[in-house]
Amino acid sequence: MTSTVSSPSRTIRIGSRKSQLALVQTHWVQEQLQKHYPNRTFEVHTMSTQGDNILDVALSKIGDKGLFTKELELGMLHNQVDFAVHSLKDLPTNLPEGLVLGCVTERENPADALVVHEKHKDKQLDTLPPGTIVGTSSLRRLAQLRHHYPHLEFKDIRGNLNTRLAKLDAGEYDALILAVAGLQRLGMAERIHQAIPSDVSLHAVGQGALGIECRAEDAEVLELLKALEHKPTAQRCYAERAFLRELEGGCQVPIGVQTVIEGETLTLTGMVASLDGQRLIKDTTSGAATQAEELGIELANKLKDQGAQAILNEIFAEIQR
Ligand SMILES: NCc1[nH]cc(CCC(=O)O)c1CC(=O)O
Structure with missing residues (x-):
């Protein structure tokens, strides 16, 4: 067992996915911790997760919980990294033995956003015409929008935010539903055409917040993370x-x-x-x-x-x- 006894020289290794959004979030956490603890060293280690590698299958069909977290969790359990930064909504509600949710950061707007193709720039969710093709890979968004707007059509979409936006702009979709928070963090808030009201779409559990997962036994890291809670x-x-x-x-x-x-x-x-x-x-x-x-x-x-x-x-x- 590796000792985690407090020593000012212990470098804290942060695990992150490699996606642009994951890196923005992880670097934000690194920066905040560095401000709180200027004498400590925090370094970022990136890893690919299953969810990043399997891009041709609908998320709901892969079905495995922890698609975006498992490799990072193994990294913590094998003592390769000390904590992992997740979009909290991607973190399963049951964590592996030995790991805990050490910190939840301040939430951004948790709402879903409507993003539209240029040709629908004068429309709102309420005025999109029948047959409009809406891209989403989330069954939650699909079910709620179908409930309120049965005349719209829905098509699965995968890939990171930039890939999805490129598919929209290329005309493969007429509109997309994405998280407001993700677009804001990536500096693409101008693509938010409409924040979808909560009476139409309730957001995902944890949406807009970051969850930091660490080893249950690592008292030192748990203490450091309190600064961001x-x-x-x-x-x-x-x-x-x-x-x-x-x-x-x-x-x-x-x-x-x-x-x-x-x-x-x-x-x-x-x-x-x-x-x-x-x-x-x-x-x-x-x-x-x-x-x-x-x-x-x-x-x-x-x-x-x-x-x-x-x-x-x-x-x-x-x-x-
Ligand atoms: N499942 C993908 C995912 N995980 C977190 C976010 C956005 C940021 C957040 O909700 O915190 C997204 C993209 C999306 O839903 O549009």
């Missing part, structure tokens, strides 16, 4: 993650959430939808923000009582085909 974001995301965990959904199921903290009170809204958008179950619960996980579990059970489990079972069977 944003408590309200963490409470919201703990509620969202407990909701998803209780429904046993990964990032590839049509489950959406929204959370608000007012004073000491956390309000969590969640929904589960069928893939055709015909059935959509949505409810809300409120309580003490300090009881975030309990609220998530409570809301999941409320939705199960209203038929969410049957919808999810159908989807799991569908995906496995």
Whole structure:
């Protein structure tokens, strides 16, 4: 066992995926930590994950949880890196033995964004004509948009943000749904045509926040990471993650959430939808923000009582085909 006893000379190795978005996020974390701890050394180690390598299969069909995280987790368990920076929404709700979510950073706008081809620049989601081809690889976005806009058509899309935008501009799609946060972090906020209102699309669990995963035993790293923790974001995301965990959904199921903290009170809204958008179950619960996980579990059970489990079972069977 390698010693992790505090020593000012210990270099902290940060694991990251190689995508442009991952690197922007990781370098931001590195920079913030460097500001807080000017005498320490933080270096970035990049790794490819399965999700980066398999680009020709719909994400929902690959089905494996941890598609974007597994290699980084092995890196931590094998002591090649000390912590990993993830988009929190890509981090499964159950972590491998020995690893923990050490820190949740302040969330950016968690909403989904409509991005349109030039020819639709005068349109909004409400006015896109029948047959408009919307690119998304997310079953959550697909189900909710089908529910509200049954006249639109949906086509799967994979690849990093630049690849997707290039496919849109080349006319393969008329519009895309992407995360506001990703576009903002990559300096492409001008491509956000419309932030989609939450009554149309509830966002993914953890969307817009970064989650930093580290070894449970590494007290030194856990202490360093406290500098970047944003408590309200963490409470919201703990509620969202407990909701998803209780429904046993990964990032590839049509489950959406929204959370608000007012004073000491956390309000969590969640929904589960069928893939055709015909059935959509949505409810809300409120309580003490300090009881975030309990609220998530409570809301999941409320939705199960209203038929969410049957919808999810159908989807799991569908995906496995
Ligand atoms: N699954 C891909 C992914 N993971 C995180 C983001 C965006 C940033 C975020 O939500 O924090 C994206 C792209 C997207 O959904 O458009």
